[in-house]
Amino acid sequence: MPEKYHIETKPVLPRRPRVGKFGVVDWREDCARCHNCVKKACVYDRYRQEAEYLRTLEAVDALFFECMGCFSCVQNCTKGLLRLVVNPVYEALGNSYWTPDIIHTTWTQAETAKIPVSGAGYRGPFSGPGFDGMWTDMSEIVRPTRDGIHGREYISTAVDIGRKPAYLTFDRSMGILPMSLTGVSRVEGQEGPATHRQDADATSCLSIQMPLILDLPSPHHTLPKLGPALREAAVRTDIIALASPSAWPFDGEDTERVLPHTAFCLNPEQPVVPPESLAKTRLLETYDGPDVIDRLQRLKDKYPEMVVSVRVPLDAHGVQRAIDLAVRAEVEVLHVVADPNGNQIGVQKPLFLKDMIRRIHTTLIEKGVRDEITLIAGGGIALPEHMAKAIICGADVVSIDLPLMIALECHLCDQCAPGMPCPARLDDVPRDYAVGRMVNLIAAWHDQLIEVMGAMGMREARRLRGDVGRAMFFEDLEEDTFGKLFGKRK
Amino acid sequence: MGILPMDHRQDADATEKHGQDARGTTLAAILPGNTLKTRVPQVRVERRVAPAPPRYRNEVSKYIIRRSHDCSHCGKCAQLCPYGVHVRKPGYKYFCEPKSYRCIGSACEKTNHYCVAACPQAALQIVENPMMQILGDRRWSADMILATWMMAETGRVPPPEYGFCHQTGNSGGGFDKLRFKFPEKPSNGVSKDQIDTSVELNRRGDGRPQIRIDVPWYGGGMSFGSVSNVTQLSKARSAVAWNTFTCTGEGGYMERMRPYDDHVITQVATGLFGVREETIQRVPIVEFKYAQGAKPGLGGHLLGDKNTPAVARMREAVLGISLFSPFPFHSVYSIEDHMKHLDWIKHINRRALLSTKVSTPTDVDMVAVGSYAAGTHIIHIDGGYGGTGASPDIAKKNIAMPIEYAIGKVHGFLTTEGVRDKVTLMASGGVRTAHDVAKAIALGADGVVIGTAELVALGCVRCSRCESGRGCPRGIATTDPELSGKMDLEWGTQRMINLYHAWHEELVDILWRFGMRRVSELRGRTDLLMHLDYTKDVVPQT
Known part of the structure; x- marks a missing residue:
C-alpha cells in the first residue's frame, strides 16, 4: 500500500494576545462583598488567576476576551454586577466578507491544526451570497457512496x-x-x-x-x-x-x-x-x-x-x-x-x-x-x-x-x-x-x-x-x- | 393549574394493573417472556402546568431596571406592577433585586401601571439590556430564547405586551420567511377544547399497535453521555406527561430509562453501540439512524475523554478510546439491505413500530419511498440546521439541504407514489417554535422531532460549548457531576411540561384560527402559507 499523505502538525501558540468574541464587564463598585463570588465557579477558570493576570496589560486583555459566553457568572452574581458584552476589537476584525468569525476560526485552526467543532447546531443565516448559496450533497441508503463504501x-x-x-x-x-x-x-x-x-x-x-x-x-x-x-x-x-x-x-x-x-x-x-x-x-x-x-x-x-x-x-x-x-x-x-x-x-x-x-x-x-x-x-x-x-x-x-x-x-x-x-x-x-x-x-x-x-x-x-x-x-x-x-x- | 389528559x-x-400496553394490547401476547419478566413498573407523570422559575439568580432580561438610593420603599411600584417585577418579601423593608425579566419595558409607558412614572421619588429607571446583542444568534434570536424560557417557566405563550418576536428567527430564509395567511376572523363553530393535536404513528395497517401521540412532536435522540441524567430523565418524564416519546440516541439504553419504557424510542445507529435484544424488546418504537442533520454523512465520534467507565460499560467498549459510529451502515447498500435490518427488528420485537432517520440529501424523496417499501412506519428526515450535539463546523451549513426544502419534496413524492397515507413523516433540524411545528406540518410533515428547544427550556443559552472540557457550563449537556448537579429533576421535568403546554396552546390557536378540528387537517396545506420573498400573496411595502 502506498504511503498515506499525512501532514505533521503540532500546536503553535499565538504570539499576540487573543481576541475573543465576548468580554465581561465588571461593575465593581456595586459589589456586595458576599464572599461567595461566582467568578470562582467559572467553568473555564477564566477568573481563577485574576490577580496574576492583572500584572500586565496584555493579561488583562486575555482575561477580558477569553470568556466563552456561557452567561453563568452573569446570572449567578449576587448583585448582578457582571455584564456580557461584544468585544469591540472582535467586531472590528476583517470586513463584511472576511468576517470576525472567519478570522477567529482561522486563528484557531492555525494554532491547533484541528477541525473546528462546536455544539448546539448551526447559528448562521439560512443562505447567503457567494459560496453560502450552495450546499454539498451527501449519500444515503440507496446510494451509500458514489465510489463505494470506504473509510x-x-x-x-x-x-x-x-x-x-x-x-x-x-x-x-x-x-x-x-x-x-x-x-x-x-x-x-x-x-x-x-x-x-x-x-x-x-x-x-x-x-x-x-x-x-x-x-x-x-x-x-x-x-x-x-x-x-x-x-x-x-x-x-x-x-x-x-x-x-x-x-x-x-x-x-x-x-x-x-x-x-x-x-x-x-x-x-x-x-x-x-x-x-x-x-x-x-x-x-x-x-x-x-x-x-x-x-x-x-x-x-x-x-x-x-x-x-x-x-x-x-x-x-x-x-x-x-x-x-x-x-x-x-x-x-x-x-x-x-x-x-x-x-x-x-x-x-x-x-x-x-x-x-x-x-x-x-x-x-x-x-x-x-x-x-x-x-x-x-x-x-x-x-x-x-x-x-x-x-x-x-x-x-x-x-x-x-x-x-x-x-x-x-x-x-x-x-x-x-x-x-x-x-x-x-x-x-x-x-x-x-x-x-x-x-x-x-x-x-x-x-x-x-x-x-x-x-x-x-x-x-x-x-x-x-x-x-x-x-x-x-x-x-x-x-x-x-x-x-x-x-x-x- | 392542572390540565386533564386527553381521552x-x-x-x-x-x-401495569391490567397487563396491557399503552395501546390496549395484552403485553403477554406480544412481549417475549424474558422481557415481560424484567419489565419494571412504569412511572406516571401528571400533565400539570406549574411555575418553574429560572434557576439562576439573574435571569437574562430584555430590560434592566435600576432602583436608585432615592427609593423611599413606599411599595407603590410593587402595588402597581401586574407582572411581579418588584418584590418585597413579607416583613422586609427593602426590595429584592427587581425581576427584570418580567418587565415589559417601554410597552408599559402608556399604561396606568408604569412604575417609572408612578414612583414618587423618581427612583426607578428602565433601560434596554445591552446583553441582548450577545444572546442568541441568527437562527435562535434573543427574543426566541427569552420567550422559550418564559414558556418553560409559566407554561403559557408570552403575552403580546412583552413584544417578543419569538415566532421567527433572523436567518433570512426557510421558516423565518414563511408566514401563515390567517383569515381575518377565526372560523366559527370550533371550540379550542375540541381541537385534536394527536398524530397516528402507525399508518401501515400491518397489525402492529396503533400508537397515537397527543402532540405532533416527540423528543430527539440524545445519547448516553452527551447529556446529564437530569436532562435525559426530564425529557422522558415530559414525554410520559404528554403521551409522546423521547429517544435514547445512540450509545445504549440506560437502566434509569426503564420506568419510562412505554415512551422511549431506542436507536439502532451505525456503531450499534449498546444495541441488545432486550433493549429492542422493551420499547414501542425502534429508530434506525442512518444519518443526522447536524453532521450528515459524517457518522458519530465520541471523544476518548467522554468514554468514561460508565459509557464504556454501556457501549461494551474499551475505556478512554475514541468511539466512531461510521457512516453509512456498512451492511446497507440498498433498500433491500435496509429491509433486512427492519425485518430483523420486527422479528425481535413484535410490537415495535420502526422509524428510519435519514438526513436530507438531494434524493431524500427516493430514500423516503424506499424506506416505506422496506417496511418502515415512520420516516424521520433530519435537516442540516438543527442538532444538539457537537459536530464539525464545516458540516453544519454545508452538507445536505435545509429541512424546509426536504419536507415538501418528500411529502410530494410520497403522495405521487400513492403511499403518503401509509407512512408517518416526521421532520427535524431547526424546529424551534410551535409556529415552526405548524409550518412544517403545513409543508407536508405529520409531525416534528425537537431537541434544542427542550434544552433551551432547561436554560441553554446556545453558547455552543457542549463539547469542550467538562462539557456544558449550564449543566445540561454534560456528565460532570458538579455541573450536572445544577439542575434537579422536578424542575427540569416541569420546565419541559410547561414548554410543551405553551406550544400546544399556540398550535391549538393556529388551528382554531383556521377553523380546523384536527392537526392532520393542516398537513400539506401550503395554500395557507406565504413566503415573504415571493410575490404571491405578499403585498409590497410602500
Whole structure:
C-alpha cells in the first residue's frame, strides 16, 4: 500500500494576545462583598488567576476576551454586577466578507491544526451570497457512496496540474507509446490534430497532494520574512507556493528542497531567475498580456517539461479572456483570480467567483476542451468549504493568500503601510512560528476537505471537479420548493 | 393549574394493573417472556402546568431596571406592577433585586401601571439590556430564547405586551420567511377544547399497535453521555406527561430509562453501540439512524475523554478510546439491505413500530419511498440546521439541504407514489417554535422531532460549548457531576411540561384560527402559507 499523505502538525501558540468574541464587564463598585463570588465557579477558570493576570496589560486583555459566553457568572452574581458584552476589537476584525468569525476560526485552526467543532447546531443565516448559496450533497441508503463504501483514510485529495494525455496508445507488443494529445484541435473552427505539443508526454503534468496552492501574498503582505515561510509550508505539505522572481536568490533556504515546491510568477518587469534554477521547479506562472502565447511558446521551448500557467485576473473581461485562452492549444493551465472578496474586479455589479468558475467550466465543456485545461481559481477562498465548493463548481485547484496571513494573526485591518503599527507584527514573524501556523491551517483544511468528501461519497478530489450533482444550489432549491408554491421570487 | 389528559391518553398505572400496553394490547401476547419478566413498573407523570422559575439568580432580561438610593420603599411600584417585577418579601423593608425579566419595558409607558412614572421619588429607571446583542444568534434570536424560557417557566405563550418576536428567527430564509395567511376572523363553530393535536404513528395497517401521540412532536435522540441524567430523565418524564416519546440516541439504553419504557424510542445507529435484544424488546418504537442533520454523512465520534467507565460499560467498549459510529451502515447498500435490518427488528420485537432517520440529501424523496417499501412506519428526515450535539463546523451549513426544502419534496413524492397515507413523516433540524411545528406540518410533515428547544427550556443559552472540557457550563449537556448537579429533576421535568403546554396552546390557536378540528387537517396545506420573498400573496411595502 502506498504511503498515506499525512501532514505533521503540532500546536503553535499565538504570539499576540487573543481576541475573543465576548468580554465581561465588571461593575465593581456595586459589589456586595458576599464572599461567595461566582467568578470562582467559572467553568473555564477564566477568573481563577485574576490577580496574576492583572500584572500586565496584555493579561488583562486575555482575561477580558477569553470568556466563552456561557452567561453563568452573569446570572449567578449576587448583585448582578457582571455584564456580557461584544468585544469591540472582535467586531472590528476583517470586513463584511472576511468576517470576525472567519478570522477567529482561522486563528484557531492555525494554532491547533484541528477541525473546528462546536455544539448546539448551526447559528448562521439560512443562505447567503457567494459560496453560502450552495450546499454539498451527501449519500444515503440507496446510494451509500458514489465510489463505494470506504473509510476516510482511502480518500485521495491529490490533483494534477497540467495536461494529461487524452488516452494511451500501445504498440504491437502492448508497450505504451509516447503519450500524445492528438484529437480535436482546440483552436476554434479548425479540425484535426492539435498543432502544438503533440509530443508532450506525461511529465508536463505534475501532481500535488491537495487541491491547493499558496498564492503570492498581496502587496500589503509582501514582507521579506513571509516568502521563505510560505515556501517551507509548501514543502511540508507537498503542495506549491507561488513566488515572485524578485525574491530570488533564496538566501538561507535549501533550494534543492524548495524549488520543486515553488512556482515563479514571471513578469517581464521583474528580474529573471537563472535558467538552471528555474528548471528545478515544476510549475511556472506568467501574467496574461497580448503576447502571452508567444511567451508561453518560448517558455515551453526552453523548458519542455515544465507546466506553465497563465494568470488571468477576473475583471470585466476575465471570464471571456479565460475561455479564449483555454481554447488555445498552447495554454494548459489557467489561474483565474478574483478580488480578495471573491468578486469580479472593477465591476459595479460583480459576479462572484463560484459563478465565474461555473461559467468558464461549462463553456469549456461545451467546447470540448475541459479535460485539456487545469483551472486554478483564487480570490475569496476563505474557508475549507470554499475549496470544496469551488472544485464542485469546476475548478481543479484553488489558490489562497489571505487565509495564510490570517494564520499569522493578521486582523485584516488594511493598515499595512510603513510606519503603521501592525497588530500581528507581520514584519517580524519568526520562521518556525510562521511555518507551523501555515502548516497547521493547511492540515486542518485538508482534514475538512476529507470530511465533506466522505459525506459526498467521493474518493478522489479529481473526480469532484465540476460534479455539480454533488451540490445543491440555493436558486434551484428555492425554485423547486417555494417557486412552485409562492410565485416569483422578488 | 392542572390540565386533564386527553381521552386516548393511557393511565400508566392502569397499564401495569391490567397487563396491557399503552395501546390496549395484552403485553403477554406480544412481549417475549424474558422481557415481560424484567419489565419494571412504569412511572406516571401528571400533565400539570406549574411555575418553574429560572434557576439562576439573574435571569437574562430584555430590560434592566435600576432602583436608585432615592427609593423611599413606599411599595407603590410593587402595588402597581401586574407582572411581579418588584418584590418585597413579607416583613422586609427593602426590595429584592427587581425581576427584570418580567418587565415589559417601554410597552408599559402608556399604561396606568408604569412604575417609572408612578414612583414618587423618581427612583426607578428602565433601560434596554445591552446583553441582548450577545444572546442568541441568527437562527435562535434573543427574543426566541427569552420567550422559550418564559414558556418553560409559566407554561403559557408570552403575552403580546412583552413584544417578543419569538415566532421567527433572523436567518433570512426557510421558516423565518414563511408566514401563515390567517383569515381575518377565526372560523366559527370550533371550540379550542375540541381541537385534536394527536398524530397516528402507525399508518401501515400491518397489525402492529396503533400508537397515537397527543402532540405532533416527540423528543430527539440524545445519547448516553452527551447529556446529564437530569436532562435525559426530564425529557422522558415530559414525554410520559404528554403521551409522546423521547429517544435514547445512540450509545445504549440506560437502566434509569426503564420506568419510562412505554415512551422511549431506542436507536439502532451505525456503531450499534449498546444495541441488545432486550433493549429492542422493551420499547414501542425502534429508530434506525442512518444519518443526522447536524453532521450528515459524517457518522458519530465520541471523544476518548467522554468514554468514561460508565459509557464504556454501556457501549461494551474499551475505556478512554475514541468511539466512531461510521457512516453509512456498512451492511446497507440498498433498500433491500435496509429491509433486512427492519425485518430483523420486527422479528425481535413484535410490537415495535420502526422509524428510519435519514438526513436530507438531494434524493431524500427516493430514500423516503424506499424506506416505506422496506417496511418502515415512520420516516424521520433530519435537516442540516438543527442538532444538539457537537459536530464539525464545516458540516453544519454545508452538507445536505435545509429541512424546509426536504419536507415538501418528500411529502410530494410520497403522495405521487400513492403511499403518503401509509407512512408517518416526521421532520427535524431547526424546529424551534410551535409556529415552526405548524409550518412544517403545513409543508407536508405529520409531525416534528425537537431537541434544542427542550434544552433551551432547561436554560441553554446556545453558547455552543457542549463539547469542550467538562462539557456544558449550564449543566445540561454534560456528565460532570458538579455541573450536572445544577439542575434537579422536578424542575427540569416541569420546565419541559410547561414548554410543551405553551406550544400546544399556540398550535391549538393556529388551528382554531383556521377553523380546523384536527392537526392532520393542516398537513400539506401550503395554500395557507406565504413566503415573504415571493410575490404571491405578499403585498409590497410602500
